[in-house]
Amino acid sequence: MIDLFKRLQPDLSSWTSNESIRAAAIAEHDLDTLRDDAALSRLTDFAAALCAAPTALISIVEETSQTFLARTGYDTTESPRETSFCAHAMLSDEIMVVPDASQDPRFADNPLVTGEAGLRFYAGAPLIRADGIALGALCVIDTVPRDGLTPLQAQGLRVLAADVMMRLSDSQSTAASRAAISDSEGRFRTLADTMPQMVWSTQPDGNHDYYNARWYEFTGVPAGSTDGEGWNDMFHPDDQDRARRLWEHSLATGDPYQIEYRLRRHDGQYRWTLGRALPIRDEAGAIVRWFGTCTDIHEQKEASEEREIIAQELSHRIKNIFAVISGLIAFSARGTPEFATIAADLRARVTALGRAHDFVRPHSAQSRPTAAPTSLHGLLGELFLPYQPQEGARIVVEGEDVEIDDRSATPIALLFHELATNATKYGALANERGTITVDIHSEQDRLLLNWCERGGAAVSAPAKTGFGSQLIELSAVRQLGGMVKRDWDPAGLRVEIAIPKSSLSRT
Structure with a gap:
């Protein structure tokens, strides 16, 4: 069935009547200069964060291969065209979404799906020049199936794809480049201000110099008042030292930053928030900026705590049942002395069941055994x-x-x-x-x-x-x-x- 489907598909190389025209269009851009360009890398970093995907790529599809000009969460710089999802995505004017590649006849036997990469979800926005020539796609990838993109994510991917094409066009003109960078920055700020998360960025040393509108709406602080080191004062006093230590560790090592803390809202309430940040690096690997988000998880945190309380209460009642059974056995043995030996063995077995239950039941951070709850040794x-x-x-x-x-x-x-x-x-x-x-x-x-x-x-x-x-x-x-x-x-x-x-x- 898959082979039949593929035979019915048009040859990707015939999407235009003159492949040499597209090759010439690609040749107009200095791909070696553009590869791992800091501005393009910033766009893939933002695309990955926007779509909550581990991988984002800017792919230029050539005659026999595809080149990744920028990549987030992916080490390879190029791959064969025959395995390219972007070669399909660039044939349309709309974003191509593949919820589960293993179930899609076009890609089910693709090595990227069946092999170690384990690709499942793909969403790619085509990169099309003003003259109608398609160059490739800006895509996000995940290893687990997904329903698709939210309207905001789809809109953002289109805006970022337009920014990619602006950057590619900029490579042909220095004067145009300066204007495009300014416009791209404006697009970035506009998109960041529409995101439900609070978005921020810092200089390489961790000095905060940008927050989106959502940050100021949530915190209610004056614009610029949390630049520099002022951000930490917005956290609950009990969380400030921990947040600073983790942030200093990320600055020193380049490791991604992730933490749950309580952030003060404009009405004075402290809300549980998930903070994340990734470094953006230049071609030499040096960190040039940090890009981060803050997501309000207060309701999820409270619901999780309620579920934990219910689980602990249920576990406590189960342990009480074991205790009652053990007591009933002991009570029966007192009235029947000849049953004493058997009763002792039976009580010991009930105790063993109680130990097994206590080991695998849901635990909080305080009640969890020293050994991992899934450990046979434990x-x-x-x-x-x-x-x-x-x-x-x-x-x-x-x-x-x-x-x-x-x-x-x-x-x-x-x-x-x-x-x-x-x-x-x-x-x-x-x-x-x-x-x-x-x-x-x-x-x-x-x-x-x-x-x-x-x-x-x-x-x-x-x-x-x-x-x-x-x-x-x-x-x-x-x-x-x-x-x-x-x-x-x-x-x-x-x-x-x-x-x-x-x-x-x-x-």
């Missing part, structure tokens, strides 16, 4: 903590760490809790000398977890299969789709557990 460390002495470690977890989630944490917790409990009763933890090693490593699409006991009481295979063995089988085999092998070595039990990696995490 889960095992939490589970084995009650069996470890205050000094040293009798159970050691070695090898590869992998990502887990709530789906796999519960059966893993039950499985290893059962092994540790049995080791306490009959194996390596039944005396003061025994140790246990859990070695984790990958084997193709499986994860192998090797449980090895040494130095404990002599072990032998049980005469019959008990509930604990059935629980291990239930957890490893039925719930995780794995396999369990036991070696009843008198020197210490060895257990090999093989689990498909796909069972550990939804990702």
Whole structure:
């Protein structure tokens, strides 16, 4: 179907009756001089910020290749024309939008889509000279599918494409260049003033010298009053030192600047704001300006905090349920002494489930465990903590760490809790000398977890299969789709557990 579609498409090289005319038009521009031009780079930086895209390019499509005069978030300076999206975009007078290239018959088997680049979303505004000759496109690119551009983003992309053509025309005339730069700056300021974000820029040393109209509307301060170093006084006192440290780090290293802080609005209310900035560099790599935005995220921040409170409350209630179940078991055991041993084992298993839940539940910055909440090492460390002495470690977890989630944490917790409990009763933890090693490593699409006991009481295979063995089988085999092998070595039990990696995490 894709091949048929492509056969029906017109040959891109036949879009004009005389390809040599377009080649001559391109030759009129000094591409080597224009490549990585600071003014053009500023336009791609702005296009990427405007469209919230990681990559923006100014592409000139030649006979066999395309040259990128300016690029943001992209290292390559040119690519073959046969893989060019811009070669399609320049055939139209309107912006070409590809929401998901992997689903578009024109591009589904394009190496930029199927290869490491993983291109999905594309939007390109054609670069067309006044005499009607198309040179290429100004485009933004993302690696995830998107619905398209907002009306403001589409308008901005057209304005920036016009500025690119102005800059290309300027390369032919020094006098025209001076007038065009002034006009381009006016266009830039007009576009920046229509953006919903607050836009600002600084000199290389971080001295603020430009804010758009939105900044002054939001803050209510007089024009120019926050130039230089005055910007930091607009932040909440508790955020000022942190914001200054991060900004000084970016100035010293050239790293992108990103921070959430509370910014004072004109009515005196402090609103949560997302601040971002990127450096603009010259051909030698030196920073010539910083371009940044401030986005009001107060409602999103409050909604996130409310969701976190609800998640914590739900988790607290679940933990209470575990506590109630444990209490009911203890209460029942008091009235039935012969049930005491079984009750103790059952309470320990309920406790293991509680530890697994506490490990994978949503956490705030204050309640989050030391280990990552998706870490297999972290889960095992939490589970084995009650069996470890205050000094040293009798159970050691070695090898590869992998990502887990709530789906796999519960059966893993039950499985290893059962092994540790049995080791306490009959194996390596039944005396003061025994140790246990859990070695984790990958084997193709499986994860192998090797449980090895040494130095404990002599072990032998049980005469019959008990509930604990059935629980291990239930957890490893039925719930995780794995396999369990036991070696009843008198020197210490060895257990090999093989689990498909796909069972550990939804990702």
